[in-house]
Amino acid sequence: MNRLIPVTQVVTNSPPNHVSDKIYPRSFSGIYRQIRIAAGSMLFALYFGTVWLNWGGRQAVLWDLADKKFHIFGATYWPEDLFLLSGILIICAFGLFFITVLAGRVWCGYACPQSVWMWVFLWAEKLAEGDRRQRMKLDDAAFSQEKAVRRLLKHCLWLLISAATAVTFVGYFTPIRDLVPDLLSLELSGGVFFWVFFFTAATYVNAGWFREKVCFHMCPYGRFQSSMVDNDSLVVAYDAGRGDPRGSRRKDADPAAMGLGDCIDCEMCVQVCPTGIDIRDGLQMECIGCAACIDACDSIMDKMGYQKGLVRYASDNELNNGMKNLIRPRLVAYFFILVTMIGLFSWVLMTRPLMSLEIERDRGLFRYNGSGNIENSYLLSLTNKATEMRSAFIRVSGAGGINMSGLDEVKLRAGEKREIPIILEKAPASLQGEVTNITFEVSTSAEPEKRVAAPTTFLGPVFR
Template identity: 45%
Template sequence: MSAERPRKDYRKDKQIKIHQPDADKVDKFNPSNQIYVRAVEGMWTTLRRRMGWIAMLGFMLLPWIPYGDRQAVYFNLAEQKFHIFGLTIWPQDLTLLAALLMIAAFGLFFVTTYLGRVWCGYTCPQTVWTFIFIWFEEKLEGSRNKRIKLDKMPWSFNKLWRKTAKHSAWLSFSLLTSMTFMSYFVPTTEIYTEVFTLQASGLIYFWVLFFMFATYGNAGWMREIMCIHMCPYARFQSAMFDKNTFIVGYDTQRGESRGPRSRKADPKELGLGDCIDCDLCVQVCPTGIDIRNGLQYECINCGSCIDACDQTMERMGYDKGLISYTTENKLEGKHEHVVRPKLVGYGITMVVMCGVFMLALFHVDPVRLDILRDRNQLYRETDAGLVENTYTLKILNKTEQAQQYHFSANGLTDYQWIGPKTIKVDAGKVYTLPISIAVDPYDLKLPITKFNIKVIEENKNKDVEVEQETRFFGP
């Protein structure tokens, strides 16, 4: 089916009639309208596939990398420890994780301001997994036209086995994705062994099935609905865009007025631009938009329409680049500004935060000391006439080996330490140590004296010291 509607010729002030493709009539905001993505080859498609493979293989293989007696990346929620190769992050160090997420956010802002939504088009898991599922679709159901025809056909053995094979492949890959994701929280060999031998707990089976069907629904059924209706990034990206941001853009001045013609025909004699209205740019778009309608928030900058258009231009003998990565200023014939205040601001903020993060990372103490005072009694007087305060020390060994710690008090004169002054704490354990400190009341100048309790980790390489301030109460 085709329809006719007037389009304005941007080079001549007149109304002309041109072909209107079916894709323009599809309501892309209606989730019930299925988009059949056409396969395309080209430079940007190849780049996207390779980056997708890198991202997917990194996700799949990372849990299998060993590091000592555990896997290299392991988020142990039960013991509240996050292992990333030689780094162990405890709940007390989650400010580092928050800082890392902030760095990632400003990095995304910087890249978006400069290159548009390349994150969505090349590395977003939704996009990567969607194209993997489309690949299964093409291999089992055929090309775009064959898939459309197959869906319109009545049910038969051919349609049944193709649909069954496709959904089986989707569910199998979703299960692999779910198991891989769970491997970051449960030891890899343990989860695969227990799940497939039916020895896993009900909680693990619940999360495996949950993430499996979430992947199956997102990449198999929802696809562009996630990008158009649910992704918050698509909504606030316009705050980072400006007229110098690189976008996938259609050269209206060169392409309009669009219309079909033979290869030998001279478009100027026909009063046409370079766009032959083949509709391939719409057919290859994973979100089903027509890039010729201008900048749209649904565009994920994947470059598929660029590859499709370049192939058409090459077949027609025209110059490539009718659709390209460009800027609004360039399309309007204005000067481009690569360096601009917003981009510089994002860059400086990201560099500063990276520096602060690295500084904090290299100064993470391998031991943590928390001091709790006895709240039932401020102080008591001993039979020897000394003033005694009671404390509870909590020592967390944040290393992977057992450590020996020695305690002392700084800021009190001639004190008595009542309790062990040297202890040994196993790796990753918290040791609770009740102690008392007694002082002669004649040595106390004030009713409340501030002092520090110091813990020293006796290490072969160097001694690590951590101090915590507390208070001593007297008469």
């Protein structure tokens, strides 16, 4: 039995918003708009505010590419910790799967950066050029001084938002407190200037010009939405059983006597849609689940004295037979996989050693020393990932009779990386072959149970 809701590709002879291909979303109000504003404000506060926080005398969140260190509040991560990034991305992917099975493209509507910035750019456009009808009229009008001023104001606002976005983004890789003064005094290096310019242009083009086209043609999420959503997923849906047949009428008219449903065919749901679709045609790939149509339709239902919810979050089963079934095997499976992955990631993060070890052998194979023993030389690279000074204790295991010359205890400052030369010697008579497998181990006084081990070999002559 197929439990997938088909995503409808709707083709119309003319776009619903205007005579051109441009979409002119109308202003509206409602509970879902307030939720979206709250979510967007929180994301803006996190994005623009976190970069200015300090922690322990440095920027709290800084991806220092020059020193190959990644500071996230009290923790410092190194290139060898990048596997943790893969874990985060996998967790985010499964989180997106879980959210999609539960409530469709709710991520796109409320938290996707493209959608959030698009709404901000639409607000700036409304501020400069007016609401939907005024913008349509302005576009159709001949060139004039007023049109030039309004257009200039709009693009200046767009560029200001884009520049602030770009500077903040680059500030996560270059200390923001140095970046901003250098920018204002035009003393940026060529590389930093390029990235500020690049991300300014990218934000300006994506959120200002491309807008919904990014969701249509560049984002793959809408393409596989239909394979994730099933008959019990909550999606933005039009209740055709209640709304059809559609038709205009007076407020005091009896729709039942006229043979009409509750939909008055005002097309407000179409006019407020940022992607320009008609939700009454069914779930479509272009729908980003922002619920703007729900707010618009509910306001019309209020004015007409009808019950709200003609367009609402509902599942296909709920619309067809009134059954709600939010808890189902696939959703439960995604939930347990997600919880398990978060638990494993947290365990790895908490138990990972804060001392790293790399070994490089001397280019020579081996040599005899003055005592007639065989020597091998190594270069150990130790990195203290902790935020305080730690003592590292070095030992070698895997073969008896090996003596180690060099430091066996090293004090490393927070974030310090040091190379330690080590010489191992062994009596020729104790060798059992040309190659002996050994292991260097490093532990710290702060975490003696967390040992970092690196295998290598001890080479000797061939005895025949």
